[in-house]
Structures are given as C-alpha cells and as structure tokens.
Amino acid sequence: MEGKNYSLGRFYFIFLMMRKYFSIVKRAYLWILIAITATVVSWVLFIFSAQFSEEFTGGISVVFNGKVKDAEFKEQLAQGLAEKGFPNLKVHLDNNVGQTKIKINNRLKDNEEVNKLSLAISNYLVESQTISSESDIVEQVVIGPSVGKYMTNTASRALGLGLLAMMIYMIFSFGTIRKNIAPGILATVVLFTSVLSISIPAGAYGIWMALDPTTQIDTVFIIAILTIIGYGINDVIIIFDRIRENMIRSNEKIAYANVFDESIRQTFKRSLGTSISTLLVLIAMFVFGTGVIQRFSFTVGVGVVVSFLSSIFVAASTAYLLINLTKKVR
Missing domain, CATH: 1.20.1640.10 (Multidrug efflux transporter AcrB transmembrane domain)
Known part of the structure; x- marks a missing residue:
C-alpha cells in the first residue's frame, strides 16, 4: 500500500x-x-x-485445398496464365493451414475479361494437377472493375x-x-x-x-x-x-x-x-x-x-x- x-x-x-x-x-x-x-x-x-x-482494383481470389511452394508455383502460374492470354499478372499467395489462397488484383479491362481469367485459373489448377478436380476449390471470388x-x-x-x-x-x-x-x-x-x-x-x-x-x-x-x-x-x-x-x-x-x-x-x-x-x-x-x-x-x-x-x-x-x-x- x-x-x-x-x-x-x-x-x-x-x-x-x-x-x-x-x-x-x-x-x-x-x-x-x-x-x-x-x-x-x-x-x-x-x-x-x-x-x-482486389476489392479496390477488381480481380480474383481463389482458395483451394492443398499447399504449394510459393516462389515456384507463382512463377509457373504466371507463365501458364500468360500462355492463356493474360500476361504480366501479379500473383499473390497466402498459405494457411491445409489451404492456399491465390490473389490476382491487376486492373482488367472489363467484367468479361475478369470472368475469363477466373476460368483460366481453375483450368490451370486442374491441368497442372495442383488439384484433382474443381471440387477442391473452396472459394472463388470474382470482382469486376466496376465493383x-x-x-x-x-x-x-x-x-x-x-x-x-x-x-x-x-x-x-x-x-x-x-x-x-x-x-x-x-x-x-x-x-x-x-x-x-x-x-x-x-x-x-x-x-x-x-x-x-x-x-x-x-x-x-x-x-x-x-x-x-x-x-x-x-x-x-x-x-x-x-x-x-x-x-x-x-x-x-x-x-x-x-x-x-x-x-x-x-x-x-x-x-x-x-x-x-x-x-x-x-x-x-x-x-x-x-x-x-x-x-x-x-x-x-x-x-x-x-x-x-x-x-x-x-x-x-x-x-x-x-x-x-x-x-x-x-
């Protein structure tokens, strides 16, 4: 006291x-x-x-089950998307427990281009055998430039x-x-x-x-x-x-x-x-x-x-x- x-x-x-x-x-x-x-x-x-x-620029966020090697996967994904007609994309990865989140927030031309990019990412993940099927995608958020x-x-x-x-x-x-x-x-x-x-x-x-x-x-x-x-x-x-x-x-x-x-x-x-x-x-x-x-x-x-x-x-x-x-x- x-x-x-x-x-x-x-x-x-x-x-x-x-x-x-x-x-x-x-x-x-x-x-x-x-x-x-x-x-x-x-x-x-x-x-x-x-x-x-992507909330402010427009873009895509994809969460799927599984983990990847950050640097290697980012490079391969960017290259794969470039081959599908989407060059110079900035890919961000966030690894959580048992899941990986892909974030791409480049400013795209319109909503149609954003939807095409979203489909290209899903196809790439399956084609590269990163996931066994699209059912492994837990969440996919698409935000257009207008939003x-x-x-x-x-x-x-x-x-x-x-x-x-x-x-x-x-x-x-x-x-x-x-x-x-x-x-x-x-x-x-x-x-x-x-x-x-x-x-x-x-x-x-x-x-x-x-x-x-x-x-x-x-x-x-x-x-x-x-x-x-x-x-x-x-x-x-x-x-x-x-x-x-x-x-x-x-x-x-x-x-x-x-x-x-x-x-x-x-x-x-x-x-x-x-x-x-x-x-x-x-x-x-x-x-x-x-x-x-x-x-x-x-x-x-x-x-x-x-x-x-x-x-x-x-x-x-x-x-x-x-x-x-x-x-x-x-």
Whole structure:
C-alpha cells in the first residue's frame, strides 16, 4: 500500500513540475513541426509501398485445398496464365493451414475479361494437377472493375464524411466558447489532428506492406482508419471540454496559455488510462489473432498511441497558435 501511495505521489509530483516549469502550448511551433514532418514521412512510406486488394482494383481470389511452394508455383502460374492470354499478372499467395489462397488484383479491362481469367485459373489448377478436380476449390471470388471503382469511391466518401462530421460536431458542441475560440479554429484542429492520427498508422501499415507482399490495402484497413478517426476525436473532445469549463470559470481576460496547459494537465491521466486500457485489448488481439485481425489491431493500436500524443501535444497547441495569430494573447 505504501509503495502504491509512493508511486502515485511521484506521478503527481511530475505533473506539478510540468505545470510549473513546462508549457506545452508555448512550444506549439515545435510540436506542429514534428507533426508535419511525421505526416509527410508516413505518407511517403505508405504511397511507395501501397498495394491495393482486389476489392479496390477488381480481380480474383481463389482458395483451394492443398499447399504449394510459393516462389515456384507463382512463377509457373504466371507463365501458364500468360500462355492463356493474360500476361504480366501479379500473383499473390497466402498459405494457411491445409489451404492456399491465390490473389490476382491487376486492373482488367472489363467484367468479361475478369470472368475469363477466373476460368483460366481453375483450368490451370486442374491441368497442372495442383488439384484433382474443381471440387477442391473452396472459394472463388470474382470482382469486376466496376465493383472495384465503386468500392474506391465509397471508401473515399466514407473518410471525407467522417472528417466533415467530426468538424461539424466540434463547432456546434463548443459553441459556448465561440467568442474565445472561433469555429474555424476548432474545425482546423479536428482536421489537423485527424490527418495526423491516420497518417502515422498508414505509414506503419506501409512498412508492413513493404515487408510482407501479401499485406494489401483492403476494406479492413479502411475500417481501421475510420475507427482511429472516431477514437482520436474523443481525446480531443475531452481536452477541449475541460478548456471550455476552465474558460467559463475564468474572468473576461483569459490567459490562454495557462488555461490550455492547465486543461491538458487535468485530463492527462484520464486520456492516458483510456489509451492504455484500449491498447491492452488490441495487443491481445494482435498476439492471439491472425490475418485481418492482426492487421486491424496493429493499425488501430498505432492510431491509439498517435491520437493520445496528438491530443496532448498538437490539438491545444494548434488552437493556441491560431488564436495567437488572430488576436492578442496574454
């Protein structure tokens, strides 16, 4: 019990020292520079490693019973399909327990060509005696170019509407402090912190794609990004809700730096506890899960860490900097 009290006492001592000697928002330029640099590097990593699944490009996914030698089979399959009139195909293999999954997500001309490729793959598997008959094919998914285009447009709209909804919520939710923090500033904070919160997970996912060619951008990744947007805004709302309360309690002449720093200090422990408890669940999912569950938990886990840091160092600092540029700040 004494050890626990000692730990808590040391914890609060650190916060008191932060409050007295260290101002987060007065170092706004530093945090924003770090955030912009991290965002740019992350998108470079993501773009150069990007591999879209057949859900977005159109293509074919075939699962059959049996295992094959990856490099040798990929080369033979690509050559066999080239002889059937489908050259320069990118073949991806995923070996699971007793089964093999073939994924081909080249952009094909039309739905008819996709169907012809699907038939060619089935025929090749039988002709090469990889499978004894077509009954060994467990699953065969065919996605035409039109469906891939629809999925791409839908994912883009979902991300855009998600960000827009968060900005609108912040503007109306914190209308009582509109005379102190303009709606445009709140919208900018949401947009900037949300972009940061999804950029670094995207960069981390890009590194995974570079290391593992079977990892691709699919609907699970989009769901993870939308989850991060929703989770990240929660941390920002907690801090700005406390800022609103502290501003209402203050007199007419508000010392913005003091109010912002005090609000961050007051909400730090709550945000940290929420993030750690969420991370514990995601770590368990990553350790005991496989495939899409691992990729989802990894992406969201990175997003949780970034969202926490962004809410502490970037959100209030961005608002403080923008206020400083638009009005005289004490």
